[in-house]
Amino acid sequence: MPKVELYCTETCPYCIRAKALLERKGVTYEMISLDRNPERRPEMESRAGGRTSVPQIFIDDFHVGGFDDMAEMDVMGELDERLGLKE
DSSP states (O other), X not given: OOOEEEEEOTTOHHHHHHHHHHHHTTOOOXXXXXXXXXXXXXXXXXXXXXXXXXXXXXXXXXXXXXXHHHHHHHHTTHHHHHHTOOO
């Protein structure tokens, strides 16, 4: 299964939605809390092409974007494929 990383803050509603979507799919992920690790924000911004909002979601080295981007991928049937859930 691919490595999934979420740069999040604890109270962001879009972060909560992103985690819930991945959990419904049974996907494990690494949550990188910018509340607890603010020094990682520049890393996120660099990996996300300058985007500063949370969540920023990565599947392996593929930058998904934010929750809306991931939800759109899900509707289009692309998310399961990217997560290795489709055969």
